[in-house]
Amino acid sequence: MPPADDVVLRVENLVKHFPVKGRIPFTSGGVVQAVDGVSFELRRGETLGVVGESGCGKSTLARMLVGLEQPTSGAVRFGESVVHEARGRELRALRRRIQIVLQDPYTSLNPRRTIREILLQPFEIHPDVLDRRRRVERIRELLDLVGLDPDLHLDRYPHQFSGGQRQRIGIARALALQPDVIVCDEPVSALDVSVQAQVVNLLERLQDELGVAYVFIAHDLSVVRHISDRVAVMYLGKLVETGPERGLYEAPRHPYTSALLSAVPVPDPAGRSGRQRILLAGDPPSPVDPPSGCRFRTRCWQATETCATTEPPLAAGPHPVACHYPLAA
Amino acid sequence: MTLLEVADLRVAFPGPTGDVNAVNGVSLHVEAGRTLAILGESGSGKSVTAQAVMGILDAPPARIGGSVRLHGRELLTLPRKQRDRVSGEEIGMVFQDAMAALNPVFTVGHQIVEVLRVRRGMSRVDARRRAVELVERVRIPAARDRLRDYPHQFSGGMRQRIMIALAIALEPDLLIADEPTTALDVTVQAQVMELLAEIQRDSGMGLILITHDLGVVAEVADDVAVMYAGRIVERGTVEQIFAGPAHPYTEGLLASMPRVDRRDEQLYAIPGAPPNPARLPAGCPFHPRCPRVTDECRVTLPPLAALPADRASACHHHEEVLRATRR
Numbered sequence: 001m002p003p004a005d006d007v008v009l010r011v012e013n014l015v016k017h018f019p020v021k022g023r024i025p026f027t028s029g030g031v032v033q034a035v036d037g038v039s040f041e042l043r044r045g046e047t048l049g050v051v052g053e054s055g056c057g058k059s060t061l062a063r064m065l066v067g068l069e070q071p072t073s074g075a076v077r078f079g080e081s082v083v084h085e086a087r088g089r090e091l092r093a094l095r096r097r098i099q100i101v102l103q104d105p106y107t108s109l110n111p112r113r114t115i116r117e118i119l120l121q122p123f124e125i126h127p128d129v130l131d132r133r134r135r136v137e138r139i140r141e142l143l144d145l146v147g148l149d150p151d152l153h154l155d156r157y158p159h160q161f162s163g164g165q166r167q168r169i170g171i172a173r174a175l176a177l178q179p180d181v182i183v184c185d186e187p188v189s190a191l192d193v194s195v196q197a198q199v200v201n202l203l204e205r206l207q208d209e210l211g212v213a214y215v216f217i218a219h220d221l222s223v224v225r226h227i228s229d230r231v232a233v234m235y236l237g238k239l240v241e242t243g244p245e246r247g248l249y250e251a252p253r254h255p256y257t258s259a260l261l262s263a264v265p266v267p268d269p270a271g272r273s274g275r276q277r278i279l280l281a282g283d284p285p286s287p288v289d290p291p292s293g294c295r296f297r298t299r300c301w302q303a304t305e306t307c308a309t310t311e312p313p314l315a316a317g318p319h320p321v322a323c324h325y326p327l328a329a
Numbered sequence: 330m331t332l333l334e335v336a337d338l339r340v341a342f343p344g345p346t347g348d349v350n351a352v353n354g355v356s357l358h359v360e361a362g363r364t365l366a367i368l369g370e371s372g373s374g375k376s377v378t379a380q381a382v383m384g385i386l387d388a389p390p391a392r393i394g395g396s397v398r399l400h401g402r403e404l405l406t407l408p409r410k411q412r413d414r415v416s417g418e419e420i421g422m423v424f425q426d427a428m429a430a431l432n433p434v435f436t437v438g439h440q441i442v443e444v445l446r447v448r449r450g451m452s453r454v455d456a457r458r459r460a461v462e463l464v465e466r467v468r469i470p471a472a473r474d475r476l477r478d479y480p481h482q483f484s485g486g487m488r489q490r491i492m493i494a495l496a497i498a499l500e501p502d503l504l505i506a507d508e509p510t511t512a513l514d515v516t517v518q519a520q521v522m523e524l525l526a527e528i529q530r531d532s533g534m535g536l537i538l539i540t541h542d543l544g545v546v547a548e549v550a551d552d553v554a555v556m557y558a559g560r561i562v563e564r565g566t567v568e569q570i571f572a573g574p575a576h577p578y579t580e581g582l583l584a585s586m587p588r589v590d591r592r593d594e595q596l597y598a599i600p601g602a603p604p605n606p607a608r609l610p611a612g613c614p615f616h617p618r619c620p621r622v623t624d625e626c627r628v629t630l631p632p633l634a635a636l637p638a639d640r641a642s643a644c645h646h647h648e649e650v651l652r653a654t655r656r
Contacts, residue, residue: 193541226592
C-alpha cells in the first residue's frame with residue numbers, strides 16, 4: 001500500500017491542544033497549543049529535518065506522526081490510510097510502516113529483557129511478517145547491520161551497553177519490520193560528540209542501503225544540516241520556514257531562522273571577532289497564551305503593526321516562509 | 330602571580346571492584362582576566378577536576394592528591410573551615426542545573442541577601458540594595474520585583490542568570506562554570522555566554538569553563554585543556570588547538586563535529602567509546618580508538634610533553650599529528 005507517487009507521508013494541518021487545569025478546581029486554565037496547524041510532505045528515501053527550541057512542539061509532532069498521540073484536528077496520511085482513523089488490520093499494517101527512534105537510549109529499552117528478546121518482540125506483534133524459524137537469523141542480520149556483533153551481544157541486557165550501542169539497538173528495533181518511515185526524535189542529543197558522529201553516519205548508511213525516509217527532529221542545527229535534504233523550522237507550534245538544506249542555511253528568509261543560525265557557536269576561533277550575531281531578547285512566550293498575529297513578533301526586531309494583527313501564512317513554493325517581511329534571499 | 334595553579338591533581342573514588350581513578354595527574358594554571366576551557370566528554374574527569382578545585386568533593390570517600398594553589402596559597406591542606414571560606418569568597422561557581430543549585434523554598438532575593446549578610450556582614454538594607462544591583466547586572470528586567478520570586482518562577486535562562494548573580498556577589502577572583510549553558514536553548518545560550526564574557530571583561534576575574542561543546546570553546550576561550558580518561562591530553566591557546574591539534578583525540582573530535590556553516594559529505598567518527606574510568610586500558614588510554622596507534626602506545630603512557638610555542642601534547646606521535654593537521 002505505499003502510495004504511487006513518491007510522497008510517503010502527508011501531514012495536513014495537524015493540531016494538538018492540551019487542556020490545562022485552572023488555579024481554581026473544576027475550572028479550565030486554557031489550552032497549550034503545542035502543535036498548531038503543521039503541514040508537510042515527506043518523500044520516499046529523503047530526510048526532513050525539523051528544528052526548534054524546547055517547547056516548540058517538535059516532540060508532540062513526532063508522537064502524532066507515529067500515532068502515539070491523538071491530534072486535536074488534522075491528519076497524517078500514509079498512502080490511502082489516515083494514521084489516526086485506521087483500526088484493526090489497517091492500523092497494524094501502518095504501525096509496521098512507520099517506526100520511531102527515541103532520544104534516551106537508557107529508558108527506551110526494557111532493562112529486564114535481553115537484546116534477543118527486545119529485537120524479537122516486533123515479530124511477535126506482527127507474526128505474519130516472518131516465519132518463526134527465520135527470525136533469529138533476521139535479528140542477527142539486524143545487529144550486524146547496525147555495527148554490533150551478534151555472537152557477542154545477542155544475550156546481553158541493555159545496561160551492559162554504552163549509550164551509543166544502545167542507540168544502535170534502538171535503531172535495529174525500528175528497522176526490524178522494514179518500515180518506509182522512521183521518525184527520529186533527538187536520536188543523538190544524549191550521546192558524546194565522538195559517538196554522535198558514529199550514529200549519524202550509521203543513519204546515513206542505512207538510508208542509502210534501505211531507502212527509508214527519516215523525519216529527523218533535533219535542536220542541534222549543525223547535526224540537522226549534516227543529515228537533512230530539507231529542513232523545517234518550528235516556532236511555538238507552527239512551521240515558520242521550510243526549504244532545501246542549502247537554501248535554508250545559506251539564505252534564511254525568516255528572521256527567527258536567521259537569529260537561530262547566528263546563535264550557533266562555530267568551532268573556528270579565527271573568525272569569532274568578525275561574526276555578526278543576532279541576539280534575541282528573552283525566551284519564547286508561553287504556548288498557553290501565544291502572541292496575536294505572528295507568534296515571533298514579540299522577539300522580532302522588524303515587527304510592525306501588521307505583525308500584531310495578521311498572522312502570516314506559510315506561502316507555497318520550494319522555500320516557503322511565514323513572514324510579512326521575509327529577508328532578502 | 331598566577332591566579333590558580335593546579336599541579337599533579339589526582340582524585341580517586343573507592344568502587345565495588347577497586348578504585349575509580351577519575352583524575353590522574355592534572356596540571357593547569359589560570360591567569361587573571363583569562364578564560365581556560367576544559368574540554369572533555371562524559372567520564373573524562375573534567376567536572377571532578379573542577380569540584381576538587383572548588384573544594385566541594387567529599388573526602389572521604391574521595392581521595393584527593395596533588396596541589397591546588399590560589400594566589401600561591403595551598404588549598405588542599407587548609408583546615409575545613411578556612412577552605413570553605415576561600416571557596417565561598419574567592420571562587421564563584423556556576424552549574425549546569427540551576428534548579429538543583431538554588432534552594433526551591435526561598436525567594437532568590439533571600440538567597441542573595443543571605444550570602445551578603447553572612448559573608449560580608451552587611452545590614453539587611455544594604456544587602457537588599459546590593460542584591461538589586463546584582464540582578465540588574467545580569468540583565469534581569471524588573472530586578473526589584475523579581476527578587477521576591479522563587480526559583481521555579483524563572484525560565485531556564487533567567488535562573489542561570491540568577492546563579493551567575495549569586496556567584497559574583499562576593500566579587501570572586503576566579504569563576505568556575507561547569508557546563509553553564511548545556512541545558513539551554515541555543516538562542517538563550519548565546520545570551521548567557523555573552524553575559525559571562527562581559528562580566529569577566531569588566532571584573533578581570535579568571536574563568537574556567539567546563540564544557541563538551543567545541544563550538545562554545547571556540548567562541549569564548551583563550552586557552553584550552555583537552556581531557557581524556559582523567560588526564561590532560563593536549564593544552565594550548567584556542568587558536569593553536571583549532572588550527573592544528575597536536576593529539577589524535579583532539580584531531581578526531583574536530584573532524585567528527587558537523588558544522589552549521591558548511592556541509593561535509595562524511596563525518597569522521599572516532600571508533601569505540603570513551604573508557605570506563607574503573608578499567609583504563611594500559612599504555613596510552615586513547616590507544617584502542619586511535620588511528621595512529623603503534624606498539625609503543627599499547628605499553629607506555631605518554632607524558633604531557635612541552636612543545637614549541639608554549640603548548641603541550643600527551644602523544645608519542647605528536648610531531649606526526651602536528652604535521653598532518655597544521656593548516
